[in-house]
Amino acid sequence: MxxxxxxxxxxxxxxGSVEQQPxxxxxxxxxxxxxxxxxxxxxxxAQEEAQKTSLRISELKKGVQNGLxxxxxxxxxRNAIYHFLQSQPKSMTNxxxxxxxxxKEPLTYVxxxxxxxxxxxxxxxxxxxxxxxxxxxxxxxxxEQKDMMVRWTELGVDGxxxxxxxxxxxxxxxxxxxxxxxxxKDFLEVxxxxxxxxxxxxxxxxxxxxPWGLIQVPMKVKTLNELRxxxxxxxxxxxxxxxxxxxxxxxxxxxxxxxxxGRKVLSSKHAPISRxxxxxxxxxxxxxxxxxQILGVELDQVDHLYYEQLKAYVLQHDLxxxxxxxxxxxxxxxxxxxxFVFEDFLYQVLLPFSRDTVVLKHFTxxxxxxxxxxxxxxxxxxxxxxxxxxxxVIPFHGxxxxxxxxxxxxxxxxxxxxxxxxxxxxFFFRLHxxxxxxxxxxxxxLLFEHLLQAEEPELFYHLKQVGCQPLKIAFxxxxxxxxxxxxxxxxxxxxxxxxxxxxxxxxxxxxxAIFSFRKTNLMRVTTFNAAEAxxxxxFTLQVLPLLQLALFSK
Amino acid sequence: xxDKPLSCTIKPAVCVTADTKGFHSGCKIxxxxxxxxxxxxxxxxxxxxxxxxxxxxxxxxxxVKAKIKLTEDTPRxxxxxxxxxxxxxxxxxxxxxxxETGAQDSFCLTRKHFSCDLSNIVSVRLILxxxxxxxxEFKMEELKLFRSSNGVRVPPLPTWVTEDDKTKVGKKExxxxxxxxxxxxxxxxxxxxxxxDSLSASLQQLWALAEEASSNQTEESLxxxxxxxxxxxxxxxxx
Numbered sequence: 001m002x003x004x005x006x007x008x009x010x011x012x013x014x015x016g017s018v019e020q021q022p023x024x025x026x027x028x029x030x031x032x033x034x035x036x037x038x039x040x041x042x043x044x045x046a047q048e049e050a051q052k053t054s055l056r057i058s059e060l061k062k063g064v065q066n067g068l069x070x071x072x073x074x075x076x077x078r079n080a081i082y083h084f085l086q087s088q089p090k091s092m093t094n095x096x097x098x099x100x101x102x103x104k105e106p107l108t109y110v111x112x113x114x115x116x117x118x119x120x121x122x123x124x125x126x127x128x129x130x131x132x133x134x135x136x137x138x139x140x141x142x143x144e145q146k147d148m149m150v151r152w153t154e155l156g157v158d159g160x161x162x163x164x165x166x167x168x169x170x171x172x173x174x175x176x177x178x179x180x181x182x183x184x185k186d187f188l189e190v191x192x193x194x195x196x197x198x199x200x201x202x203x204x205x206x207x208x209x210x211p212w213g214l215i216q217v218p219m220k221v222k223t224l225n226e227l228r229x230x231x232x233x234x235x236x237x238x239x240x241x242x243x244x245x246x247x248x249x250x251x252x253x254x255x256x257x258x259x260x261x262g263r264k265v266l267s268s269k270h271a272p273i274s275r276x277x278x279x280x281x282x283x284x285x286x287x288x289x290x291x292x293q294i295l296g297v298e299l300d301q302v303d304h305l306y307y308e309q310l311k312a313y314v315l316q317h318d319l320x321x322x323x324x325x326x327x328x329x330x331x332x333x334x335x336x337x338x339x340f341v342f343e344d345f346l347y348q349v350l351l352p353f354s355r356d357t358v359v360l361k362h363f364t365x366x367x368x369x370x371x372x373x374x375x376x377x378x379x380x381x382x383x384x385x386x387x388x389x390x391x392x393v394i395p396f397h398g399x400x401x402x403x404x405x406x407x408x409x410x411x412x413x414x415x416x417x418x419x420x421x422x423x424x425x426x427f428f429f430r431l432h433x434x435x436x437x438x439x440x441x442x443x444x445x446l447l448f449e450h451l452l453q454a455e456e457p458e459l460f461y462h463l464k465q466v467g468c469q470p471l472k473i474a475f476x477x478x479x480x481x482x483x484x485x486x487x488x489x490x491x492x493x494x495x496x497x498x499x500x501x502x503x504x505x506x507x508x509x510x511x512x513a514i515f516s517f518r519k520t521n522l523m524r525v526t527t528f529n530a531a532e533a534x535x536x537x538x539f540t541l542q543v544l545p546l547l548q549l550a551l552f553s554k
Numbered sequence: 555x556x557d558k559p560l561s562c563t564i565k566p567a568v569c570v571t572a573d574t575k576g577f578h579s580g581c582k583i584x585x586x587x588x589x590x591x592x593x594x595x596x597x598x599x600x601x602x603x604x605x606x607x608x609x610x611x612x613x614x615x616x617x618v619k620a621k622i623k624l625t626e627d628t629p630r631x632x633x634x635x636x637x638x639x640x641x642x643x644x645x646x647x648x649x650x651x652x653x654e655t656g657a658q659d660s661f662c663l664t665r666k667h668f669s670c671d672l673s674n675i676v677s678v679r680l681i682l683x684x685x686x687x688x689x690x691e692f693k694m695e696e697l698k699l700f701r702s703s704n705g706v707r708v709p710p711l712p713t714w715v716t717e718d719d720k721t722k723v724g725k726k727e728x729x730x731x732x733x734x735x736x737x738x739x740x741x742x743x744x745x746x747x748x749x750x751d752s753l754s755a756s757l758q759q760l761w762a763l764a765e766e767a768s769s770n771q772t773e774e775s776l777x778x779x780x781x782x783x784x785x786x787x788x789x790x791x792x793x
Binding site for chain 2 (some may be wrong): 099200383384390516
């Protein structure tokens with residue numbers, strides 16, 4: 001019975017996209033299933049089925065199979081295999097192998113650039129520590145732990161490092177001295193300076209070696225036509241949630257049917273179906289559930305315990321990263337009238353996130369490597385080497401905005417936490433590491449430049465002439481996946497598509513659409529600041545009509 | 555299994571040119587010859603290639619030609635047959651020659667990629683092609699030939715996966731551990747006391763089950779990040 005499910009599910013979800021040896025794949029899937037708790041559960045329920053008195057011995061096998069099938073094991077296994085395959089890197093094609101380092105990032109010069117960038121971040125963190133004479137991490141005294149536990153749901157008031165005690169000592173670190181380690185602008189510089197040493201240069205502007213845009217890496221990105229095919233479900237002829245379900249359109253036309261179908265999809269609890277349904281957007285009332293299904297977040301008691309454990313870790317140790325996160329929330333979400341109400345919620349997600357070692361797993365696919373350190377007094381002793389922060393991710397200016405829009409979806413902080421963690425480990429990490437991956441920020445930036453050049457050559461040329469490279473404005477949008485730049489409901493509609501199509505390529509498409517939409521005004525600007533002003537306020541924009549315009553209007 | 559690469563001489567790549575004025579043909583040739591001395595590892599002087607491993611550096615297509623030793627029984631391909639056989643024709647290493655994808659990947663080409671059997675080989679010629687003028691250089695790094703394909707050994711699948719359903723019927727094996735064991739127990743209850751052989755057989759199965767369970771330990775970590783409860787850190791290490 002397992003076998004039938006396995007083979008079918010693999011064929012289902014792969015559809016020939018990966019030419020990896022099927023045997024090898026099967027072995028991996030089996031290995032994964034066997035080591036998961038699911039396998040144990042399956043055995044237990046099989047045993048229960050077999051012990052039913054209604055079962056005749058001659059039909060034991062069939063009976064057990066039917067019993068398991070009707071208990072929903074079919075769906076559970078399919079989902080498990082689907083999510084396992086989703087988490088596998090897609091590069092394992094014909095005859096390609098390599099060291100783990102190479103699998104993270106095959107191109108040497110990109111790897112070097114990422115390493116240099118990491119070193120810069122480390123130095124900046126270290127110098128912050130030295131200047132402020134604070135350690136990266138220290139154990140909180142018992143009393144402080146208790147105090148923080150009491151303030152857990154209202155950390156926004158005084159911050160994580162604050163200590164208000166009967167003794168009257170205030171140990172709060174002066175937050176004005178804590179500054180974000182890096183901002184999108186700094187990272188853009190790194191991305192722009194990326195250059196292939198094996199690239200010929202003959203000095204022709206506009207050719208491969210001296211591009212019109214800022215990105216100088218000759219990577220292959222999709223053309224508009226390829227994107228049209230990829231996003232064909234978003235065509236203007238097809239009704240979309242986010243356009244056709246607005247309140248001024250009669251519900252009979254689209255909304256009623258859509259909701260009905262949505263309920264059916266939800267009850268089937270099958271990730272690929274939810275994903276397919278979401279291609280036309282998630283109805284507001286169903287989004288939370290659909291996203292959880294697509295990402296495979298199904299909370300059980302262990303997950304709740306796990307979150308509690310992370311919380312305990314937060315109380316135990318005081319990290320400098322906490323202050324960075326705290327500062328970031330204060331600078332971004334708290335200043336945003338859409339998100340300030342979620343301030344405390346954000347801490348309850350971000351602080352445990354920094355302690356979560358499961359996040360380290362994504363580094364097998366990420367070109368970045370987690371920072372390393374040694375326990376105080378044991379410098380250089382390998383047994384005392386630790387990653388810092390425990391999840392290996394150093395937040396940048398705007399990191400909290402990856403979480404903020406999702407606060408609208410989940411009122412349970414644990415659910416929010418696990419959905420965010422999945423989103424980060426599957427998508428968001430690619431937006432702030434240098435890599436040649438087709439979903440990486442470098443490729444996305446290049447895709448933006450190519451599309452804008454192809455679709456709005458006049459506009460691109462004009463902006464370039466007045467010294468305002470479009471990417472300089474669009475990069476922060478891409479890096480934050482538009483969170484904080486658009487109205488929150490629009491961000492969620494956009495992320496629906498990211499999840500449904502399992503691709504971040506929609507981000508540059510939207511960026512191009514926005515430039516295109518504001519073209520008339522942009523054509524009149526003569527300075528960078530003026531151009532920035534034209535594109536400063538995007539809160540009135542409707543994402544879907546814009547995307548449709550950019551993808552399908554020509 | 556022979557894990558050592560075949561001893562061979564890899565000559566430096568020769569760029570194919572039409573004239574001497576730095577014309578970029580985008581084609582290079584690498585000749586590989588095998589020492590004529592009897593290779594101690596190869597008993598029958600039969601040079602056989604089962605696997606080619608290398609790290610690509612901006613080569614877009616790879617063609618592998620092999621010259622085989624012509625003997626009486628070798629089927630000839632025409633009267634002028636010199637013994638050259640094409641094992642691989644324009645195998646794409648980079649999906650798009652102008653783009654970076656695949657440019658620095660490591661490849662492992664095995665028998666299933668080759669169109670003919672590579673045995674009794676005198677020499678091998680690799681033809682590297684890079685039609686795109688974008689790149690300054692293209693070459694192959696860490697080129698190694700192996701006698702047998704033992705690059706990535708895949709553990710064999712459990713029989714219950716590969717076996718067809720039909721062949722399984724009637725077999726009282728441990729296809730699905732649970733149902734199998736239960737079935738056996740039930741059938742024994744019918745006949746009374748089992749004989750020692752079948753008892754020991756099922757005990758062995760039990761042992762196998764236990765072994766299997768212990769080998770299928772979960773890789774789930776405990777999530778500890780501190781060392782002996784301590785996580786006091788001053789500065790980050792530059793490694």
